[in-house]
Amino acid sequence: MTLGQHLVELRKRITIAGVAIIVAAIGGWWLVDPIWAALSEPVLRIAEEQDRDAALTYVTVGEAFDTRLIIMFLVGIVAASPVWLYQLWAFIVPALHKNEKRYAIGFLAVGAPLFISGCVAAWFVFPNIVTLLTGFAFSDSATLLTARVYLDFAVKFILAIGVGFVLPLLLVLLNFARVVSGEAMLKAWRWAILAIATFTALATPAADVLSMVLLAIPLVGLYFAACAVAAFNDRRVARKEATLADEYGLASSDD
Structure with a gap:
């Protein structure tokens, strides 16, 4: 394929993924209220557990509407993950050999559940993160958070954990496809940690070092777990x- 054909193919895949996310987001309109109630619950609990004022506020006229749109977008990304993950691999698959395409199928079969599982895990951890971070405030202070900033933190945290669950699988499948070795992955651990630190810095609002660390620790653990799986696979392939x-040598000798 020429560069122009690749760009046309990429546009096609992005369009399909975008339409799927939009359709799922529209369906998520009816889930906005319960999701926002669940996300707001940790802030409301601060007033009871920490004995100080706590509230989510809207500082602009359109912020309440924007909040609903962001929640719909979050629902759309999670619900449509099988579609946009398929489109991602459908763009990559033509460049793979026939015997390597089965790994793309494996990515689709495991990637979407992993992404959703990561988002679900982040959903249950999120209240504890809020309680932990707001617990550093002084006892005579009030916790007044803008809804937009609070929701941005929640969305980035949930999606970052979801993506983090998928990335080690991608590395393992690239190893199974003989694109990268476990030894090379392990030697690149310094670059991997730097990439993870950059990723978590982008995933957290403002310069929140504690949130970066809390996000980075499981991602680093998953990276080294992927290295271990890749190294085991390399030894298995080498023995085979x-x-x-x-x-073959014995057969040649007999001949």
């Missing part, structure tokens, strides 16, 4: 190739 080489 050695066995085949021995059998």
Whole structure:
């Protein structure tokens, strides 16, 4: 394919993924109220557990409407994850050999559940993160958070954990496809940690070092877990190739 054909194909995949997210987001309109109630609950609990004023505020006229749109967008991304993950791999698959395409199928079969599982895990952890971070405030202060900033933090946190659950799978599948070795992954651990730190810095609002660390720790753990799986697979493949080489050598000797 020429560069122009690749761009047309990319536009097609992005369009399909975008339409799927928009359709799912529209369906998520009816989930906005319960989702916002669940996200707001940790802030409301501050007043009871920490004995100080706490509230979510709207500082602009359109902020309440924007909040609803962002929640719809979050629902759309999570609900349409099988579609946009498929479009991602459908763009990559033509560049793979026939025996490597099965790994793309594996990515689709495992990637979407992993992404959703990561989002669900972040959803249950999020209240504890809010309680922990707001607990550093002085006892005589009030916690008055703008709805937009609070929701941005929640969305970035949930999506970052969801993406973080998928990235190690991508590395493992690239290893299974013989694109990258476990040894190379392990040698690049410094660059990986730097990339994870950059990713978590972008995923958290403002310069929140504690949130960056809380996000980075599980991602680093998942990266080294992917390295371990890749190294095990490399040894398995090496033993298989050695066995085949021995059998081929014996067959040649007999001839």
